[in-house]
Amino acid sequence: MGVAAGAWEWLASGANWSGENGVWHRLGEHVYVSGLALAIACAIALPVGLYLGHLGRGGTLAVNVSNAGRAVPVFAVLALFMVSPLRNAGYLPTVAALVLFAVPPLLTNAYVGMRGVDRSVVEAARGMGMSGGQLFWRVELPLARGLVMTGLRSGSVQVIATATIAAMVGQGGLGRIITAGFNTYNTPQVVAGALLVAALALLVEGVLVAAERLLPRTGAHR
Amino acid sequence: MGRVSGQNCLVANDWICWDYVTSRSQELTDATVEHVWITGASVLIGLVVSVPLALLARRGRRWSAPVLTFTTLLYTVPSLAMFSLLLPVFGLSAALVVTGLVLYSLTILVRNALAGLEAVPEEVREAARGMGYGPGRLLWQVELPLALPALLAGVRIATVSTVALTTVGSIVGKGGLGNLIAPAVNSSFKAQVLTASVLCVLLALVADLLLLGLQRLLTPWTRAGVRPAGRAKGA
Numbered sequence: 001m002g003v004a005a006g007a008w009e010w011l012a013s014g015a016n017w018s019g020e021n022g023v024w025h026r027l028g029e030h031v032y033v034s035g036l037a038l039a040i041a042c043a044i045a046l047p048v049g050l051y052l053g054h055l056g057r058g059g060t061l062a063v064n065v066s067n068a069g070r071a072v073p074v075f076a077v078l079a080l081f082m083v084s085p086l087r088n089a090g091y092l093p094t095v096a097a098l099v100l101f102a103v104p105p106l107l108t109n110a111y112v113g114m115r116g117v118d119r120s121v122v123e124a125a126r127g128m129g130m131s132g133g134q135l136f137w138r139v140e141l142p143l144a145r146g147l148v149m150t151g152l153r154s155g156s157v158q159v160i161a162t163a164t165i166a167a168m169v170g171q172g173g174l175g176r177i178i179t180a181g182f183n184t185y186n187t188p189q190v191v192a193g194a195l196l197v198a199a200l201a202l203l204v205e206g207v208l209v210a211a212e213r214l215l216p217r218t219g220a221h222r
Numbered sequence: 223m224g225r226v227s228g229q230n231c232l233v234a235n236d237w238i239c240w241d242y243v244t245s246r247s248q249e250l251t252d253a254t255v256e257h258v259w260i261t262g263a264s265v266l267i268g269l270v271v272s273v274p275l276a277l278l279a280r281r282g283r284r285w286s287a288p289v290l291t292f293t294t295l296l297y298t299v300p301s302l303a304m305f306s307l308l309l310p311v312f313g314l315s316a317a318l319v320v321t322g323l324v325l326y327s328l329t330i331l332v333r334n335a336l337a338g339l340e341a342v343p344e345e346v347r348e349a350a351r352g353m354g355y356g357p358g359r360l361l362w363q364v365e366l367p368l369a370l371p372a373l374l375a376g377v378r379i380a381t382v383s384t385v386a387l388t389t390v391g392s393i394v395g396k397g398g399l400g401n402l403i404a405p406a407v408n409s410s411f412k413a414q415v416l417t418a419s420v421l422c423v424l425l426a427l428v429a430d431l432l433l434l435g436l437q438r439l440l441t442p443w444t445r446a447g448v449r450p451a452g453r454a455k456g457a
Contacts, residue, residue: 071426073386076419079403083410157298164300169407175302182306194303201298
């Protein structure tokens with residue numbers, strides 16, 4: 001495999017890691033942009049999704065939001081931001097586009113996770129005299145955690161993979177390594193860029209799995 | 223404001239510009255047609271590939287684990303990288319974009335086809351076998367029709383996401399409406415970016431509605447109020 005060896009050679013060369021177009025800088029941009037976007041998306045989507053799930057209302061909204069979100073191309077949203085005054089706002093266009101991309105699936109997943117909690121358990125907790133808040137924190141949230149975390153993990157991988165599209169409108173991130181390789185017919189560099197994105201996605205997934213294991217269990221098992 | 227007189231909105235670089243739509247109608251039509259056929263071909267090929275894969279996955283965990291892992295992993299490959307990596311194989315062609323989109327569609331289609339096939343009640347299968355149905359006839363006349371609702375739900379999701387993803391194909395010049403968006407970003411042509419983006423979203427919505435209609439037409443029994451299968455399971 002000439003290309004794989006070439007990609008390895010590209011990654012092994014120190015010159016490709018330094019400078020503005022180097023791996024370290026692009027990796028830093030990628031982590032910053034996707035991390036910030038994910039944090040904002042979680043801050044918006046999780047409270048809304050979990051609360052709607054707790055109330056058991058707005059189900060159609062919660063599900064349709066993720067269907068509608070799928071129809072909106074990230075590339076087009078990014079392009080719209082880049083021809084608006086936002087273009088001079090640094091990484092903001094990419095972060096905003098990724099937030100819009102990540103909110104719908106996170107929201108739907110949180111909602112579905114809460115609704116998936118066994119109704120008889122919820123009824124029993126109510127019968128024991130638990131208030132809405134107690135029910136939410138002590139019963140529903142611990143039981144829904146697995147599904148919510150799964151949604152968060154797949155959302156993170158999606159955001160990291162999608163952040164590469166920023167390169168198509170000249171924004172930073174690891175996608176720039178791919179587009180630069182593409183424009184110079186340097187296939188090993190394209191492969192190297194794709195491998196870097198995949199490695200980052202797998203690393204983040206691993207960290208999230210570890211974090212989930214380390215978080216204290218509340219005793220409730222499905 | 224620019225819409226009132228002549229070519230002004232093109233000069234003023236307004237977001238909404240009817241003159242743009244009328245003067246470039248041919249360009250817009252061509253891009254939309256390309257978008258539609260790339261999406262359609264991708265989902266159709268994806269469907270043809272996913273059913274055998276789902277049948278394979280159904281044979282047990284030994285098959286389902288690798289098939290599902292592989293199709294899920296595909297979805298995590300960045301679209302930009304996918305199209306760039308396929309370049310040495312296909313060159314700058316629509317086949318490249320279609321291949322990438324087929325691979326992405328498999329994630330959803332295989333999963334839904336498998337869910338549909340697994341939801342076929344065992345009694346139904348037994349009954350068909352007892353009536354002398356062979357494996358082929360069982361699949362075509364019993365299992366696939368019963369798996370159709372789940373399969374079509376998957377087709378709807380896959381189509382909508384494929385419409386959106388097709389735009390990224392503009393990196394190799396075969397991205398349908400994306401081909402209009404990419405150069406317009408460089409020249410800050412607001413009307414072109416907005417019109418092409420809106421058309422893209424409309425395309426996804428129209429495709430979704432058409433498929434919903436098809437779903438209702440092909441599986442009228444799913445709309446009947448009571449679902450006997452669900453009740454049988456609870457008992």
